[in-house]
Amino acid sequence: MPTLSAITDEQVEILIGDVLEQYGYDFTGYSRASLKRRLIRLYTLDKQVSFAEFRYKICKDSVYFRRFVEQITVNVTEMFRDPSFYKALRHKVLPNLATYPFIRVWLAGCSTGEEAYSMAILLKELNLLHKSLIYATDINPTVLEKAAQGMFPLGHMKQYSENYIESGGTQEFSSYYSASYSLAKFDSELKAKLIFSTHNLVSDHSFNEFQLILCRNVLIYFDRDLQFKVLTLFDNSLEKLGYLALGTKETTDFSPISKRYKRLETEKIWRKINE
Amino acid sequence: MKGCKALVIGGSAGSLDVLIKVLPELDTDLAFPIIIVIHRKKGTDSLLADLLSTKTQLLVKEVEEKEEILARTIYIVPSDYHLLIENDHTFSLDYSEKVNYSRPSIDVTFQSAAEVYGEQLVCLLLSGSNTDGVNGLITARNYGAEICVQDPSTAQVDFMPAQAIASVKVDHILSTEAIAAYINTLN
Incomplete structure (x- = not known):
């Protein structure tokens, strides 16, 4: 018999049941193909020898479970990713929020924080940062600790700087951070307007009303039912005339909230036109 | 092979020219989907689909x-995402780490398709300058899929197909001219 995948579909379901029962983390609405691939990746990375041992460790070792959550969720991100998206925020979205006395932004699935700091830079350049708060949330406490430090590898700055310029940035990108060994430490002025907190889109409720919600490349990991549930959560958390921004390949189309939203021409940004 | 449920084509440098030659010769009643994973720069998606759609009905x-995922359809994987296939024959996209410095990675889609389609999958690896796709072919082979590789001597960049032939038992080594006729026989 040739060696097939290290973890079977049935074993994926067993683990989903285990972590729901043991820890209350509900992965039942996650896309199976991606979840299975992440599980196999973790199993291989950690040189697990049998499913039984892998399962035991996940269930009984809470430190390892933390690693489990960190590794099976995808935490790949960058600053000013998709520059044309940030350009649209800069020119078409944020100017419409400028008249509000206070701007609340929710960045759901913020991972290690690169988008949160990008958002803060954008608000600062539009002279809105002083009256803004960015709530950046993630399911995964480990990435939030990194995000709160505001330090990113110096080696990434060249790419981020190019993204920033392409997105319409007007300043010297390096003026926003100071180099410290191999890290770029971002200004505390930006950090002061960021609130990092755990939030599980599957099980946690709305916690405020926002003018702008960004959730990019998170819904792709969910099945349709969970996508609709999370979009409804966003709808309940967004003020009328507020904006919802999704990833390049994500959409509100076919969802229960779609009729209340109007899309900005080219980008994956929708405005809430009706309550 | 009969009863093909999906054909996945992977390619990198030099593969676009092959597709441009192959697509016009394909039967228009193909009873299976063709899924194309091709390495390219970010943000050129619609251009590629537009270009290829001018070459076929x-x-x-x-x-x-x-x-x-439907028959008689050619699907292009978006740039900067991995493509996975669910058991219910729908697509999922994934923005996880690059594999072989590539996103989309050919390995990722070959592997995912192999788990879902097994013996009813055909994989075809074209011209390219890295080794992405080779591990995916090995997995697909283990699941009983049919393995095809562009004849390196007819590839613009022979490294990728040559690596595949050196690493996995290949069912068909196809010259550029023979690819379309072979695909039509799968119908």
Whole structure:
């Protein structure tokens, strides 16, 4: 018999049941193909020898479970990713929020924080940062600790700087951070307007009303039912005339909230036109 | 092979020219989907689908996530995402780490398709300058899929197909001219 995948579909379901029962983390609405691939990746990375041992460790070792959550969720991100998206925020979205006395932004699935700091830079350049708060949330406490430090590898700055310029940035990108060994430490002025907190889109409720919600490349990991549930959560958390921004390949189309939203021409940004 | 449920084509440098030659010769009633994973720069998606759709009467479209996979359709994997296939024959996209310095990675889609389609999968690896796709072919072979590779001597960049032939038992080594006729026999 040739060696097939290290973890079977049935074993994926067993683990989903285990972590729901043991820890209350509900992965039942996650896309199976991606979840299975992440599980196999973790199993291989950690040189697990049998499913039984892998399962035991996940269930009984809470430190390892933390690693489990960190590794099976995808935490790949960058600053000013998709520059044309940030350009649209800069020119078409944020100017419409400028008249509000206070701007609340929710960045759901913020991972290690690169988008949160990008958002803060954008608000600062539009002279809105002083009256803004960015709530950046993630399911995964480990990435939030990194995000709160505001330090990113110096080696990434060249790419981020190019993204920033392409997105319409007007300043010297390096003026926003100071180099410290191999890290770029971002200004505390930006950090002061960021609130990092755990939030599980599957099980946690709305916690405020926002003018702008960004959730990019998170819904792709969910099945349709969970996508609709999370979009409804966003709808309940967004003020009328507020904006919802999704990833390049994500959409509100076919969802229960779609009729209340109007899309900005080219980008994956929708405005809430009706309550 | 008969009863093909899906054909996945992977390619990198030099593979676009092959597709441009192959697509016009394909039968327009193909009873299976063709899924194309091709390395390219970010942000050139619609251009590629537009270009390829001028070469065939088959529907050519960029993949939408959670979309149902249908016959007589050519799906192009969007740039900067991995493409996975669900057991219910829908697509999922994934923005996880690059594999072989590539996103989309050919390995990722070959492997995912192999788990879902098994012996009813055909994999075809074209011209390219890295080794992405080779591990995916090995997995697909283990699942009983049919393995085809462009004849390195007819490839613009022979490294990728040559690596595949050196690493996995290949069912068919196809010259550029023979590819379309072979695909039509799968119908």
